Amino acid sequence: MDIQSLWLRAQDLFGALDEHPALHAGLGLLLLVVVALVLGRVARFLVLHAIKLLSRQPALHWLNDFLHNKVFHRLAQMTPSLVVQFGLNLVPELSKASQHFLGNVALAFTILFQVLALSALLNALLDIYARTEHARTRSIKGYVQLAKMILFVFGAIIIVATLIDRSPLLLLSGLGAMSAVILLVYKDTLLSFVASVQLTSNDMLRVGDWIEMPQVGADGDVVDITLHTVKVQNFDKTIVSIPTWRLMSESFKNWRGMQQSGGRRIKRSLFIDASSVRFITDAEERQLTQVRLLTDYMARKQSELQAWNEAQGNIARLSANRRRMTNLGTFRAYALAYLRSHPDIQPNMTCMVRQLQPTAQGVPLEIYCFTRTTVWAEYERIQGDIFDYLLAVMPEFGLNVYQQPSGNDLRAGLLPGLAHAQRTAVAEPADP
Secondary structure (H helix, E strand, O other): OOOOHHHHHHHHHHHHHHOOOOHHHHHHHHHHHHHHHHHHHHHHHHHHHHHHHHHOOOOOOOHHHHHHOOOHHHHHOHHHHHHHHHHOOOOOOOOOHHHHHHHHHHHHHHHHHHHHHHHHHHHHHHHHHHHHHHOOOOHHHHHHHHHHHHHHHHHHHHHHHHHHOOHHHHHHHHHHHHHEEEEEEEHHHHHHHHHHHHHOOOOOOOOOOEEHHHHHHHEEEEEOOOOOEEEEEOOOOOOOEEEEEHHHHHEEEHHHHHHHHHHOEEEEEEEHHHHOOOOHHHHHHHHHHHHHHHHHHHHHHHHHHHHHHHHHHHHOOOHHOOOOOEHHHHHHHHHHHHHHHOOOOOOOOOOOOEOOOOOEEEEEEEEEEEEEEOOOOHHHHHHHHHHHHHOOOOOOOOOOOOOOOOOHHHHHHHHHHHHHHHHHHHHOOOOO
């Protein structure tokens, strides 16, 4: 079969198509769609290949974020709809109404891929911002989510207006009557947005902060701040999601100030048995004078008390009229000197040993100081070492720690009485 015969058959085919306008238009549309899809594939390949070559340059490394979030992929997806939109004029036998309708559908797809491309662009910008120093203290994830929400809402309005061939302003004016419904539906979103703005602008919360919110079971590190929720990883590795607005309407504790100060507070009491508190004897006073941590205190206190007692004259001979050192006061001075000389206690922060109001459990002697480290494990070790030592050295001052009697204590106290009662019962003669 030669070329001339093929050409004649093609002319016959096109002539037959002229007699069937609908079939002619359908084949034209099918050919246009195929060409649009092929050009879309070609455009996607060329654009992505070119961007990958450019992203190899050190100054253009940010293009990798655009590729990862498929920004250029979404832009390339606009090619088929654009080809269809501008190629409808070339389709023969296509009516004006069909051409207008198909043009609106193609434009709607173009707008859809534009919205998706802008959403991917926001994600890419968020990834780029996450690598900056400001991202450690200022999270913009909530703002990006709000921007995407507004983008999708307006994109949906424009797409619907394009499909029904009406002005977007007409649909926007109709939203005014639905404002009450919209406010009700997006109440949590609006509250969370306002709370997110206040939290970030006032620097009340950052990613990595240790927060404590017992009412929601949160006690751990903030791992993510979004528009609607704040995710907290507790120390048992569980995840708690807190609505953002609750962080503004309810109170929570942020431990960032402690971490930034470089010292963590120790505030714990030793409960001393009140019956063991007494005046120290002269022999004990001479012995305590040789303790290195008490040398200055004992010398100052002895001179102070001697001067005061001498000023009282003869009435100081009575024990109740004299001032004397107590074992509790001396131990309090020793504990304070021990804390100030401890290498793990922060010297530039408050350090004191104070006596609180006596209770039914004894006399509380509170240790109040700050460690040099904020690391949890080290803090607990230092605190344990301090109280281990103070509990062990307390008997040197004639003091006892208050402890409620246990079963062994009761048993030890009752056994001698029971044994005596048994011996007495054996010794007594039986009744005749």
